[in-house]
Amino acid sequence: MLLKVKNINKFYDNKHVLKDVSFEIKKGEIYGLVGESGCGKSTTAKILIGLTDKDNGEVIFNNKTMCQKGARTSKQIQMVFQDPNSSLNPMKNIKWILEEPFKLHKIKDKKFISNKILEMLDMANLSSDVLKKHPYEMSGGQKQKIAIILALLSNPTLLIADEAVSSLDLSGQASILNFFKKLQQELKLSYLFISHDLRVVYHMCDRIGVMRHGEIVEEGTPEEIYSNPKHEYTKALLRALPSSPEFMKELNSI
Ligand SMILES: Nc1ncnc2c1ncn2[C@@H]1O[C@H](COP(=O)(O)OP(=O)(O)OP(=O)(O)O)[C@@H](O)[C@H]1O
Ligand SMILES: [Mg+2]
Structure with a gap:
C-alpha cells in the first residue's frame, strides 16, 4: 500500500471540517475523491502535501508515518492545482520554468535536462515551440500540462490533482x-484525483470515495458507485447527472 490515511480530523476555527477520514491508495492506483464544494477535499489534499496540519489521525506513506514536517519536504508527493497560473512564474518562459527543478536538485548536465524536458513535452503532445513562450501566451489546457510536467520533474510516486x-x-x-x-500507464504513478464532477472521477478512477460534510460516506469502484449507490447522498449526486444513455455517450467521448 502506498498511502494509508487513518482517522484524520481537522478543525478550522472550531468547525469540524474533516471527521475521521480514512482511505488507502495502492501503488499505481487512481483514487478519486468526489463531493460538493466545502466538503473537505482540498483540506485532505493540503494535509497530505503538508500545507496544513491535521489535528489528529495518521498518514502512512511508503510504510513510514509522516510527520507534518516530513510531508513538507517529501518530493514524493506532488500536487497539481485547479489554476495552473498558481505554479507558473508569469515573468519567465517555459524553458526557464521547466529547468528550475533541475537547478534545485543541482543537476547541471544540459543534455540530460533538455532530453528529459523534451520527453515530457512529447508525452503531453506539446511541441518544443512552447519552450520559448511565456505562460500568458498559452491556453489554459497547455498551461495545465506544463504545471503537471513541472510537478513530475521531482519524480513523485503520488500525484494529487485537485x-x-x-x-x-x-x-x-x-x-x-x-x-x-498515459502518465499512470508509463510511469506507474498513483493519484489522488479530486473533483466535484462525478463524471470526471468515474472516467478516471479505479476507486472512488464520496465525501460529504467532512466524511467519506461511501467508497467503491466506479461501476459499484454508479450501478449500485448505497448512500442517499451518492444517489442524489447521480440523479443530478444527465440521464444515463447521454451520460455514457459523453463519458465515452472524453
Ligand atoms: N484556511 C482555512 N481557514 C478556515 N476555514 C477553512 C480554511 N480552508 C478551508 N476551510 C473550510 O473548510 C471546509 C472545507 O474546505 P475545502 O477547501 O477542503 O473544501 P473542498 O471540498 O475542497 O471545496 P471546493 O470543491 O469548493 O474546492 C470549508 O468549510 C472551508 O470553508
Ligand atoms: Mg477544493
Missing part, C-alpha cells in the same frame, strides 16, 4: 485526462 480540469472546456479536459492516464 480540480485539475475544472477550469477547462470539454476538449481541454479530455486532453488533460488522457495525459494523466
